[in-house]
Amino acid sequence: MPLKSLPNKAPELTAFEGGYLVSPNGGWRSVRPVINMNLCVHCGQCYLYCPDGTISPELCLDYNFCKGCGICAKMCKRGAITMQKEADYA
Amino acid sequence: MAMSARDLDKREFFFGHKACAGCGGSLAVRIALKVLGERAVSVLPAGCMSAVGFNFPQLAFTNNAFITPFAATASVMTGIEAGLRQRGIDDFQVVGFAGDGGTADIGLQALSGAIDRGDNILYICYDNEAYMNTGIQKSGLTPYGAKTTTTPYKGSRRHKKDMLAIVAANGVDYAASASIGYLEDYIRKIEKAAGITGTKYIHVLAPCPVGWGFKTDETVDIAREAVDVGAWSLREYENGEWKLNREPSRPQDLELYMKRQGRFKIEKQYQEENNYAGE
Ligand SMILES: Cc1ncc(C[n+]2csc(CCOP(=O)(O)OP(=O)(O)O)c2C)c(N)n1
Ligand code: SF4
Ligand code: SF4
Ligand code: SF4
Numbered sequence: 001m002p003l004k005s006l007p008n009k010a011p012e013l014t015a016f017e018g019g020y021l022v023s024p025n026g027g028w029r030s031v032r033p034v035i036n037m038n039l040c041v042h043c044g045q046c047y048l049y050c051p052d053g054t055i056s057p058e059l060c061l062d063y064n065f066c067k068g069c070g071i072c073a074k075m076c077k078r079g080a081i082t083m084q085k086e087a088d089y090a
Numbered sequence: 091m092a093m094s095a096r097d098l099d100k101r102e103f104f105f106g107h108k109a110c111a112g113c114g115g116s117l118a119v120r121i122a123l124k125v126l127g128e129r130a131v132s133v134l135p136a137g138c139m140s141a142v143g144f145n146f147p148q149l150a151f152t153n154n155a156f157i158t159p160f161a162a163t164a165s166v167m168t169g170i171e172a173g174l175r176q177r178g179i180d181d182f183q184v185v186g187f188a189g190d191g192g193t194a195d196i197g198l199q200a201l202s203g204a205i206d207r208g209d210n211i212l213y214i215c216y217d218n219e220a221y222m223n224t225g226i227q228k229s230g231l232t233p234y235g236a237k238t239t240t241t242p243y244k245g246s247r248r249h250k251k252d253m254l255a256i257v258a259a260n261g262v263d264y265a266a267s268a269s270i271g272y273l274e275d276y277i278r279k280i281e282k283a284a285g286i287t288g289t290k291y292i293h294v295l296a297p298c299p300v301g302w303g304f305k306t307d308e309t310v311d312i313a314r315e316a317v318d319v320g321a322w323s324l325r326e327y328e329n330g331e332w333k334l335n336r337e338p339s340r341p342q343d344l345e346l347y348m349k350r351q352g353r354f355k356i357e358k359q360y361q362e363e364n365n366y367a368g369e
C-alpha cells in the first residue's frame with residue numbers, strides 16, 4: 001500500500017466485532033464460580049482481579065472462558081461467590 | 091484525575107488466552123491494556139505471555155500486537171514507535187510486556203539502548219521470578235532461596251537484581267514497581283507513565299502458581315502479601331527522586347509468606363544445616 005493512502009489511525013479491532021479469534025477455555029474447569037446476587041454489593045473486585053476477564057462489569061460470567069481458578073471467590077469480601085463442582089452442572 | 095477501576099475500558103483486550111488458571115502475568119497484561127485502551131500497540135518477546143497470547147491462528151490480543159525475538163523487546167518497540175510516527179500517526183502507546191528473564195537478563199542491552207535514546211515507549215516487566223515458559227529456570231530476578239529446575243537443591247544463591255535501580259542509573263524518565271496484588275496502585279502508575287513522553291519502565295510482580303508452588307486461587311493474595319511482608323516494594327522513580335508508595339505492614343511475617351510457597355521448601359537437611367528460613 002502506498003504510504004499516503006494509509007489511514008491516520010491504527011487498523012480497526014478485529015476481535016470485538018467479528019467475535020474472538022480464540023477457542024473456549026471453559027473445559028479446563030473442575031469447579032465454577034457462582035455469584036449469589038443477594039450477597040453481592042457490586043464492588044467490582046471480582047471483575048477487576050479475574051486474570052481472564054471472564055466476569056463482565058455487570059457481573060455476567062462467561063463460562064465459555066472462565067478457567068475456574070477461584071481468584072474471584074477469594075477476592076469477594078462478601079462471600080458472594082462460591083466455587084461449585086463442575087460435575088454438578090454436567 | 092486519577093483513574094479508578096470503574097474508569098477502565100470495559101472491553102477486554104487480552105481475552106481467551108491460554109495462560110494457566112490463576113496466572114498473575116496474564117492479569118498484569120489484561121489490566122495494563124484496559125488502562126491504555128485500543129490505541130495500545132503491544133510488543134512481547136518469547137515468554138509465557140506471548141506463548142499464551144499468540145496461538146496461530148488464534149489471537150488473544152484484540153489490539154495490535156507483535157512478537158519479538160527474545161532479546162529484542164525494547165528495540166522492536168523503538169522501531170514500531172518510530173514507524174508509526176513516520177506515518178503521521180500520533181495517537182498510540184507502544185507498550186512492551188516482557189518477563190523477568192527477558193528483561194533483567196537477555197533483553198537488558200536493548201532496554202538500556204532505548205533508555206539512552208529517550209525513546210517514547212512504556213516497557214512493562216511482568217516478574218514471575220523465573221524463566222517459566224521453558225520450565226522454571228533461575229533468572230536474574232529469582233529471589234534468594236527459591237527453588238527452580240536449575241537451582242534444585244539449595245534454591246537460588248543470588249539475590250534479585252534491582253531492575254528499578256538499573257533503569258534509574260541508565261537515566262530512565264519514569265520507573266515504578268507494582269504488584270498485581272495492588273491493582274489500584276498499578277493502574278495509577280500505568281496511567282501516569284502513559285502521560286509522560288519518554289522512556290517509562292514499570293516492573294510488576296506477577297506470581298505464577300505453577301512455578302512458585304501454590305494453589306491457583308492464591309495468586310493475588312500472595313502478590314499482596316509479598317508487599318505487606320517486604321519481600322517486594324512499591325516504589326517510584328521520577329526526576330531523580332525515589333518514593334516508597336507503601337510501607338510493609340507486617341514485616342514479621344516474611345517466613346509465613348515463604349512457607350506457603352513450594353519453591354521455598356528447600357531440602358530439609360540443607361535447611362537445618364543453614365538455618366535457612368531465618369537467613
Ligand atoms: C534467544 C532465545 N533463547 C531462548 C529462548 C527460549 N525461551 C523462550 S521463552 C523463555 C523463558 C522466558 O522467561 P521470562 O522472560 O522470565 O518469561 P516467562 O516465560 O517467565 O513469562 C526461554 C528461555 C528463545 N525463545 N530465544
Ligand atoms: S474462577 Fe478465575 S477465571 Fe473464572 S471468573 Fe473467577 S477469577 Fe475469572
Ligand atoms: S466481589 Fe463479591 S460483592 Fe464484589 S461485585 Fe464481585 S460478587 Fe459482588
Ligand atoms: S507457567 Fe506461570 S507465568 Fe506461565 S502461563 Fe502458567 S501461570 Fe502464567
Ligand SMILES: [Mg+2]
Pocket residue numbers: 189190191217218219220221222223229
Ligand atoms: Mg519469568
